[in-house]
Amino acid sequence: MSDDRLLTIRNLRVVYPGDDGDFRAVRNVSFSLGRERLGIVGESGSGKSTTGRAIMGLIPYPGRVEADVMRLGDIDLTRLDERGFRRLRGKRIAMVLQDPKYSLDPVMPVGKQIAETHRYHFGSSKQAARTAALEMLQAVHIRDPERVYHQYAHQVSGGMGQRIMIAMMLIAGPDILIADEPTSALDVSVQQQVLAVMDEMVKSRGMGLILISHNLHLVSSFCDRVLVMYAGQIVEVCDAGRLHEAQHPYTKGLLTALPELGHRRAVLPQLRRDPEWLVDLPAAVGAAS
Amino acid sequence: MSVATVAPSPNEWVRKIAGPIRRVINVLFSVALTFLGLTCVTFLIGRIIPIDPVLAIVGDKASRATYDRVANEIGVNLPLPLQYWRYLKKVLHADFGVSLITAHPVMEDMTRVFPATMELALLALFVGTVFGIPLGVMAATHRGRWQDQVVRFGSLLGYSMPVFWLGLVGLLLFYAKLGWVEGPGRLDVSYDDIVPTVTGLITIDSLIAGETDVFWNALSHLVLPASILGYLSLAYVARMTRSFMLAQLKQEYVLATLAKGLSPFRVVWVHALGNVWVQLITVIALTFGSLLEGAVLTETVFAWPGLGLYMKNSLFNADLNAVLGGTMVIGVVYIFLNMLSDLIYPLVDPRARSRR
Amino acid sequence: MSATGLRVGAPTGWRGWLLDPAPASRRQARFGRWYRAWLGLRRNRLAMTGLVIVLALVLIAICAPLLANHAAAFTQTLEDRLQPMSWAHPFGTDELGRDIYSRVIFGSRITLTIVALVSIIVVPVGLGIGLPAGYFGGWIDAVLMRITDIFLAFPRLVLALAFAAALGPGIENAVIAISLTAWPPYARLARAETLTRRNAEFIEAAELQGASHLRILFTQIMPLSLPSVIIRLTLDMAGIILTAAGLGFLGLGAQPPAPEWGAMVSAGRQYLLDQWWVATIPGMAIFIVSLGFNLLGDGLRDASDSRAG
Numbered sequence: 039m040s041d042d043r044l045l046t047i048r049n050l051r052v053v054y055p056g057d058d059g060d061f062r063a064v065r066n067v068s069f070s071l072g073r074e075r076l077g078i079v080g081e082s083g084s085g086k087s088t089t090g091r092a093i094m095g096l097i098p099y100p101g102r103v104e105a106d107v108m109r110l111g112d113i114d115l116t117r118l119d120e121r122g123f124r125r126l127r128g129k130r131i132a133m134v135l136q137d138p139k140y141s142l143d144p145v146m147p148v149g150k151q152i153a154e155t156h157r158y159h160f161g162s163s164k165q166a167a168r169t170a171a172l173e174m175l176q177a178v179h180i181r182d183p184e185r186v187y188h189q190y191a192h193q194v195s196g197g198m199g200q201r202i203m204i205a206m207m208l209i210a211g212p213d214i215l216i217a218d219e220p221t222s223a224l225d226v227s228v229q230q231q232v233l234a235v236m237d238e239m240v241k242s243r244g245m246g247l248i249l250i251s252h253n254l255h256l257v258s259s260f261c262d263r264v265l266v267m268y269a270g271q272i273v274e275v276c277d278a279g280r281l282h283e284a285q286h287p288y289t290k291g292l293l294t295a296l297p298e299l300g301h302r303r304a305v306l307p308q309l310r311r312d313p314e315w316l317v318d319l320p321a322a323v324g325a326a327s
Numbered sequence: 328m329s330v331a332t333v334a335p336s337p338n339e340w341v342r343k344i345a346g347p348i349r350r351v352i353n354v355l356f357s358v359a360l361t362f363l364g365l366t367c368v369t370f371l372i373g374r375i376i377p378i379d380p381v382l383a384i385v386g387d388k389a390s391r392a393t394y395d396r397v398a399n400e401i402g403v404n405l406p407l408p409l410q411y412w413r414y415l416k417k418v419l420h421a422d423f424g425v426s427l428i429t430a431h432p433v434m435e436d437m438t439r440v441f442p443a444t445m446e447l448a449l450l451a452l453f454v455g456t457v458f459g460i461p462l463g464v465m466a467a468t469h470r471g472r473w474q475d476q477v478v479r480f481g482s483l484l485g486y487s488m489p490v491f492w493l494g495l496v497g498l499l500l501f502y503a504k505l506g507w508v509e510g511p512g513r514l515d516v517s518y519d520d521i522v523p524t525v526t527g528l529i530t531i532d533s534l535i536a537g538e539t540d541v542f543w544n545a546l547s548h549l550v551l552p553a554s555i556l557g558y559l560s561l562a563y564v565a566r567m568t569r570s571f572m573l574a575q576l577k578q579e580y581v582l583a584t585l586a587k588g589l590s591p592f593r594v595v596w597v598h599a600l601g602n603v604w605v606q607l608i609t610v611i612a613l614t615f616g617s618l619l620e621g622a623v624l625t626e627t628v629f630a631w632p633g634l635g636l637y638m639k640n641s642l643f644n645a646d647l648n649a650v651l652g653g654t655m656v657i658g659v660v661y662i663f664l665n666m667l668s669d670l671i672y673p674l675v676d677p678r679a680r681s682r683r
Numbered sequence: 684m685s686a687t688g689l690r691v692g693a694p695t696g697w698r699g700w701l702l703d704p705a706p707a708s709r710r711q712a713r714f715g716r717w718y719r720a721w722l723g724l725r726r727n728r729l730a731m732t733g734l735v736i737v738l739a740l741v742l743i744a745i746c747a748p749l750l751a752n753h754a755a756a757f758t759q760t761l762e763d764r765l766q767p768m769s770w771a772h773p774f775g776t777d778e779l780g781r782d783i784y785s786r787v788i789f790g791s792r793i794t795l796t797i798v799a800l801v802s803i804i805v806v807p808v809g810l811g812i813g814l815p816a817g818y819f820g821g822w823i824d825a826v827l828m829r830i831t832d833i834f835l836a837f838p839r840l841v842l843a844l845a846f847a848a849a850l851g852p853g854i855e856n857a858v859i860a861i862s863l864t865a866w867p868p869y870a871r872l873a874r875a876e877t878l879t880r881r882n883a884e885f886i887e888a889a890e891l892q893g894a895s896h897l898r899i900l901f902t903q904i905m906p907l908s909l910p911s912v913i914i915r916l917t918l919d920m921a922g923i924i925l926t927a928a929g930l931g932f933l934g935l936g937a938q939p940p941a942p943e944w945g946a947m948v949s950a951g952r953q954y955l956l957d958q959w960w961v962a963t964i965p966g967m968a969i970f971i972v973s974l975g976f977n978l979l980g981d982g983l984r985d986a987s988d989s990r991a992g
Contacts, residue, residue, distance in 0.1 A: 057722065058694065059694075094586060096582060096585060124590065126588070127585070127586055128588030129588055132586065132587075135582070135583050135586075136579075140578065140579040140580060141580050142583070143580045143584065143601070143602070145601050145602050146601065151584075154587070155589075158588060158589050158593075159588060203583070207586070210588070357832060360833060361833045364834075365833075365837065368837070372846055372848075372849045373849065480729070483729075486921070488973070489929065489932075489945070489948075489970060490925075490929075491945075492963075495963070495966065499959055503956050620838040620840050621840060624933070627932075638844065642847075642848050643934075647848060650844065650845055653841070654841050654844070654845040658838055665836050
């Protein structure tokens with residue numbers, strides 16, 4: 039059953055030791071990813087971004103990552119050292135961050151940055167890498183790739199910047215894309231564009247996508263399956279179309295709190311947090327998916 | 328569908344240069360103002376001395392007529408702003424008066440001694456930069472570990488040390504006790520005046536003239552003071568580099584570049600350092616400035632015949648013209664270096680360059 | 684055993700009260716902040732060393748007559764000149780037969796005086812220029828900052844030299860000369876801090892309550908700017924001590940027979956080869972004190988950074 043799964047995770051834990059006790063950012067998170075679009079929804083501090091980074095081995099010291107199982111195909115991620123992760127990043131798993139103004143190197147032309155990924159993973163010549171980069175720019179629907187190639191991060195608009203990010207991260211042909219709040223810094227009108235580009239790339243290459251966001255509506259309309267995280271744990275797993283059947287009170291609370299056009303309510307219900315939700319759940323939730 | 332790139336129109340060109348030009352003008356204006364401020368300060372310092380300047384020239388046996396004549400020449404009876412104006416005009420012509428000790432124009436004296444200071448300062452700066460920057464980068468990338476601690480502590484020691492004390496200790500240890508280097512002075516007396524002056528830097532001039540003996544002798548005199556000053560420069564450069572790099576390493580693009588799968592080496596030395604080198608230019612300029620400024624102390628300890636020693640001797644002989652002249656020159660170079668670092672940033676940083 | 688919540692192993696008791704992530708009162712929050720900063724500082728052994736050195740300087744300066752013999756520091760006994768280190772003279776004697784140990788101890792008073800005087804001048808001047816500049820903006824800001832920039836571009840030691848050349852040597856002139864070039868960074872700092880807070884809502888609230896500009900500046904903005912000013916001052920202190928020592932070395936600071944450390948180094952220069960202690964020991968004192976301030980300043984800055992970020 040888990041053979042065609044791209045990524046399998048059982049009981050992932052990320053802990054940051056500190057003065058006032060250990061902070062458990064992620065606890066007993068389990069799920070698996072196939073060639074599908076999986077969404078992880080949660081508020082700030084729920085551990086969703088940390089989960090994404092843990093998969094890529096980007097949790098900084100003194101954070102600790104532990105898991106019963108963390109497998110990419112047949113590679114055991116729990117045993118990888120930094121070198122090992124480096125071989126995977128960009129090549130097998132890629133990550134797109136939130137704001138291209140900050141996640142692109144400010145002093146290098148963006149085209150060069152895309153080409154750089156290509157050169158590093160394939161050892162290609164400058165010319166070949168440049169050509170590949172231009173092709174990628176076209177693939178993400180950027181008009182006039184020649185001109186954009188030489189521009190700097192602050193000169194391109196948000197939507198274009200994100201597409202450049204996507205080009206840069208996907209040029210080496212990874213199997214999995216982790217998108218961490220990819221549209222949160224964009225105007226609503228541009229969000230759809232970027233999502234469409236991402237969708238196209240993921241579909242045409244048969245990739246798996248993990249979309250991390252705080253926006254439940256976005257995730258439910260874009261993804262196939264949804265994981266809801268709260269306080270470092272997964273509290274709900276379901277297919278996107280079946281969200282209205284959600285069990286956990288947190289998810290239900292989120293759903294009712296969403297404003298809807300055309301449905302007037304005098305008072306928007308607020309989410310009432312139950313401290314019960316902080317208790318460690320049995321590992322069963324999410325393990326079966 | 329790609330459109331061929333079109334060359335920018337004349338209007339665009341004007342707009343492109345307008346921004347940077349305006350910035351340059353701004354900086355130049357600041358510099359001019361600062362320069363005026365400096366002349367003001369030196370002028371006022373020159374006027375607050377309790378000694379009667381006329382008396383200093385004519386002596387106390389002069390007649391009333393001579394006194395009056397000289398007084399008029401110097402202009403001590405004129406209102407202060409007018410005196411300042413005359414002073415300013417002289418300064419702009421590089422006329423700092425005549426030195427009491429050498430009886431030569433101060434400017435001439437300074438041209439003679441300045442190269443010695445430059446030679447030492449340049450070498451020290453070189454050492455400080457070439458070793459300081461990599462050490463700073465290493466400290467930042469190994470934050471908290473022993474490499475970081477060593478660099479931090481070494482730097483700390485460096486800029487806590489009084490340069491004159493370190494110089495003395497260095498002379499005691501490496502010259503007197505161990506005999507590894509030559510002592511005070513630029514050259515052994517026997518080598519004086521063999522090499523014709525081209526640049527004023529003995530090391531270069533001796534190579535040009537082909538006198539390798541002189542070259543080695545000059546170098547061995549240079550080693551100790553340059554190392555000590557180099558160490559002190561290195562301390563500052565390494566510390567600032569570390570601090571800049573740490574700020575960069577926190578940025579999102581570092582994470583993103585790592586996520587691309589690039590090696591940490593490339594991320595640090597190409598991307599992070601690439602974002603930092605402009606700030607480093609400022610640091611280097613400032614370091615050079617402080618090397619010149621501290622020359623008074625260094626050259627006293629090593630009997631190095633540069634501008635610093637000249638000023639100290641003038642000080643001890645109450646040669647105010649020379650002291651003020653030296654202050655002006657060092658002040659101007661200092662201001663110039665500050666200006667340079669101000670100017671470079673907008674010219675080089677692509678973010679500032681294309682600010683609309 | 685199943686753990687609840689995100690945090691495990693949180694401390695209890697008064698430490699728990701201080702470190703409570705959700706303080707219940709302003710007092711608790713403020714004490715909690717100080718405690719966290721202190722913890723951060725205490726963890727830093729180097730910073731603690733710096734603190735010890737600085738405190739030692741203050742103590743030694745205050746208790747100088749108890750620690751050393753005043754007469755030994757000033758009485759010239761020429762038969763005893765240039766004696767090496769011994770029980771009677773822990774640091775040896777100088778070229779006029781005076782006990783170097785006593786002179787170093789009493790010299791700490793001069794160092795402390797210079798440090799104190801410069802601080803007293805520089806901080807108010809810097810705040811007095813920087814706070815209004817940041818607060819009122821406009822032409823006031825432009826003019827004040829131009830003046831600040833002009834003084835910022837002056838070379839400190841050289842200007843102090845010229846100053847002393849004109850006015851004559853002496854500790855007061857040295858202090859004035861150093862202060863003249865030391866104040867600009869504080870003006871800049873105060874201005875930056877003011878700009879950050881100027882549009883904060885609590886300032887607006889104070890204005891709405893009818894507080895005058897002066898009152899707001901004094902009671903609200905200045906106290907918030909003080910921590911970074913103090914940290915900067917501690918860091919600068921080392922440089923100030925070095926400059927003062929440099930001036931002393933050139934004979935421009937406190938005049939003989941005052942046991943100013945820089946002047947002592949200069950006097951010991953000609954005996955460096957055989958009686959190295961005369962020049963080396965006072966220089967060591969300068970070094971240690973400077974180091975102490977640097978360590979402390981670095982530690983304070985690290986502690987405040989980690990608190991803020």
